[in-house]
Amino acid sequence: LARRRRRTRRDWVKDIYSSDLSPEEILSQPSSSLAAEAQKAETAAVDDEFFFTKKPSNTVSDSLDPDHLEFSDKSKPTLNPAELSKWEDEEMLESIRSLFITGVDAPDGDGNDEAGGDGEE
Amino acid sequence: MAAGSVIQYSGHKCFRHRLVLSILSGKPVKIHGIRSDDKNPGLRDFEVSLLRLLEKITNGTVIEISVTGAYVSQGTATGLLCTKAGTAILLKPGIIAGGPLVHDCPLSRSVGYFLEPVIMLAPFAKRPIQLTLRGITTDDYDLSADLIRTVTLPHLQLFGISDGLELRIKKRGAPPGGGGEVQFLCPIVKQVKTLNFVESGKIKRIRGISHAVRVNPQFSNRMIEAARSILNRYIPDIYLHSDVYKGEESGKSPGYALSLLAESTTSVLFCSEATSKPGVAPEDIALQATRALLSEISKGGCVDQKHQSLVILLMVLGSEDVGRCRMSQPTPQTIQFLRDIRDYFGTYFKISPADPTKPDSSDLLYSCYGTGYVNANRDLA
Numbered sequence: 001l002a003r004r005r006r007r008t009r010r011d012w013v014k015d016i017y018s019s020d021l022s023p024e025e026i027l028s029q030p031s032s033s034l035a036a037e038a039q040k041a042e043t044a045a046v047d048d049e050f051f052f053t054k055k056p057s058n059t060v061s062d063s064l065d066p067d068h069l070e071f072s073d074k075s076k077p078t079l080n081p082a083e084l085s086k087w088e089d090e091e092m093l094e095s096i097r098s099l100f101i102t103g104v105d106a107p108d109g110d111g112n113d114e115a116g117g118d119g120e121e
Numbered sequence: 122m123a124a125g126s127v128i129q130y131s132g133h134k135c136f137r138h139r140l141v142l143s144i145l146s147g148k149p150v151k152i153h154g155i156r157s158d159d160k161n162p163g164l165r166d167f168e169v170s171l172l173r174l175l176e177k178i179t180n181g182t183v184i185e186i187s188v189t190g191a192y193v194s195q196g197t198a199t200g201l202l203c204t205k206a207g208t209a210i211l212l213k214p215g216i217i218a219g220g221p222l223v224h225d226c227p228l229s230r231s232v233g234y235f236l237e238p239v240i241m242l243a244p245f246a247k248r249p250i251q252l253t254l255r256g257i258t259t260d261d262y263d264l265s266a267d268l269i270r271t272v273t274l275p276h277l278q279l280f281g282i283s284d285g286l287e288l289r290i291k292k293r294g295a296p297p298g299g300g301g302e303v304q305f306l307c308p309i310v311k312q313v314k315t316l317n318f319v320e321s322g323k324i325k326r327i328r329g330i331s332h333a334v335r336v337n338p339q340f341s342n343r344m345i346e347a348a349r350s351i352l353n354r355y356i357p358d359i360y361l362h363s364d365v366y367k368g369e370e371s372g373k374s375p376g377y378a379l380s381l382l383a384e385s386t387t388s389v390l391f392c393s394e395a396t397s398k399p400g401v402a403p404e405d406i407a408l409q410a411t412r413a414l415l416s417e418i419s420k421g422g423c424v425d426q427k428h429q430s431l432v433i434l435l436m437v438l439g440s441e442d443v444g445r446c447r448m449s450q451p452t453p454q455t456i457q458f459l460r461d462i463r464d465y466f467g468t469y470f471k472i473s474p475a476d477p478t479k480p481d482s483s484d485l486l487y488s489c490y491g492t493g494y495v496n497a498n499r500d501l502a
Contacts, residue, residue: 023454073137099418
């Protein structure tokens, strides 16, 4: 339904173990091939110069997130209001019904499967 | 273990994981460039406090902190608060001793910041740990005492760490004043079990803890009502508990929070949490927590994203067999953790689509060959 997954399969093993991309860079790439290309471009740029320049992506993320420097080592993700607001949508709420025991597997019978809400209040 | 091989990192990211991996693997670690570009460079009080806590838990650990490249403090981190914060540390791990311990956490981070690494070490101690931590029990950065009790600890049970495993929340402490107190009890094991967790099942129940300290106790019920307005549509088995702490037990500052967890038929646990903010109604806090829970559920897999690293670590330490776990996409922390594990243990994970036949499923299957880690510290009594 609303969730649309990307088509191309990512090679996680390659991205994690054989690239120098930062974790954030890996996740910002839609698929492995792109990630590899970006890496190529980046290493090429670095090879050209004798001095290492700081990766611009790092500075960007540093300045965007005020917590970045102080609290980058944290285990709870920051709640993103934009991301959470998608759950205000009725269709979105219904889209995950199949993940609950009261839901049905196939999307065909999405009518009234004794909705969980009625009994308990 | 291989003396002389010092593992080196730059920067303050993943600080806790790197120290934990050093202690577990027995390999010294050097971390330099700690906020060296910051206006206020060097270690923060919570990081120094964590080093002191690790010193208490272990025996024979040597920690050196350096300000400009020359190591100024030898032997112990005690008393470092009065020196200028260092931008580099060297940790030479000792053995994990355990036993009864007390630690006062600085108010810059919650007790969760300190408990998370301790949970990774505790099962491999010489003696069972009984750790009392004082400070903030719930904040926005790390797992709260409630989530650790209800979600993190059950994850250890997957690996055969269960008898006597407990977290007691004796007093709550909201930021900024804190004043909370928790006690963590953890049994020791010889070896952890190999994990094989690939069936996500379906969500059968939702539980929650709503608490409000030093504010109108009605806030707690208002949060529960708001959460139910969304969750009631899915399943009938919803129990949201209003946890009341009064007087001394409620800490020094006002605050409230809602912690939620969803459990599947195969005991998968997803969790979320939202904490009070000035000027935001309790209902809105509850809606945030509820929607974050739905986000976690929709990501799928058998392990909540916040617990990926813990599960991955215990898989690496498992017996010499292939451990498997179905999880959603790795978080940035998880990706770095996988790389760090390779540095310390030489273990590579295989990560492949869990359902190759379903193109719209993003679930991944993580598998690795356990290192057969044996708790050599354990008292043989």
